[in-house]
Structure formats: C-alpha cells, structure tokens
Amino acid sequence: MRPVLALAVVLGLMVACSSPTSPSLTTALPLPATLPPGVLTRGVMRAIVDGVPSEAESPVASLSSGLVGPTTIATIVGRFERLETLVSVTVPVAVGGYELGGPAYLDFGLYRGPAFGPTAFWVVNPFTPGSSGAVTVMAASATRVAGSFAFTAVSPTAGTVPPTRTVTNGTFDLSR
Secondary structure, eight states: OHHHHHHHHHHHHHHHTSOTTOHHHHSOOOOSSOOOOEEEOEEEEEEEETTEEEEOEEEEEEEEEEEETTEEEEEEEEEEGGGTEEEEEEEESSSEEEETTSSSOOEEEEEEOGGGSSOEEEEEOTTSTTOEEEEEEEEESSSEEEEEEEEEEEOSSTTOSSSEEEEEEEEEEEEO
8 A cells, every 4th residue: 555655645746746837727726625735545446447347456545735726636546456557536626527628637647667567657638639538526625535537548658558548437435
C-alpha cells in the first residue's frame, strides 16, 4: 500500500506543478468550505479498462486544497494488478458532473511501470487530441469522495502499444 500512497502524493504534486496559464486551470469552481489536505485509504475503485472489468488493489485518494486556484481536488489512484496498470483520476471535491474542457480541473491517466514491462503512460487533457473524459462526483467532503468516471486516454509517445486506452463504468468510493 505504501507504493500506491507514494504515487498518489507524487501525482498530486504533478497536478500542483501544472502550468498556471493552462486554460483548464484559470477557471476554478468555488468551494463551499475549505477542506484540509488529507488522504483517504478505505474503499474501492472499479473500472472496465480496455474491455476488462477490474477492481483496484489498495486505492488511495489524496485531497489537496489551493493547488488549482481556490478549488480543492482529489487525486484517486488505484493499482489494477491483473491489468499491470495504475489508473489516476483527479476531480474537484464538489458534487456535480464535469467534462474535460469545462471550467473544472480534471485529469485522467493510465501508467505502466517497469515492474509491468516497458514503461508507458496514456493521458487525458484538453491539449491531447483524441482524449476525452467525464466524471460525476456524488459525495465530496474532507472524509469521503465518491463518484463515477469514464475516459479515453492517448499516449503522447510515438510507438506506444496500444496508442489509446479506454476506461468505462469507473467508480470510486473512498473514505478515512
């Protein structure tokens, strides 16, 4: 579980260090209340990844406040061992539906590390042609985040196989 927790922190820092001039970062949703940074480790993350139903082992959500304007975000990371893939979903900690390219910051990714073969990654963002994603946050607080997601991620690296990966029927429900 510690490697997944470390990855969640690293991914959260990657989000924090994103370009402040990015169009997806300039418009932020207001928060109903300021939430303290935290880590949620109890719960589940499930998805159909490239047509294969799977459940993540040891999913973790890292809450970060003030990293993307005034919006508190949650970066949810799950290790899908049987698929040799890490799935990352970053969403606003606010109940509602969000689509890539809208006013809220969203980030999705799939990562395959050296333990699983050649390192590769696939991303979803407004600047990656062919990528798309949406999330619905159904519960959002300092102690719980739950919702559903789907996305199509594209590898920015030429020659990555497969070049595109699809995640459907994704759900997460994590708490302290």
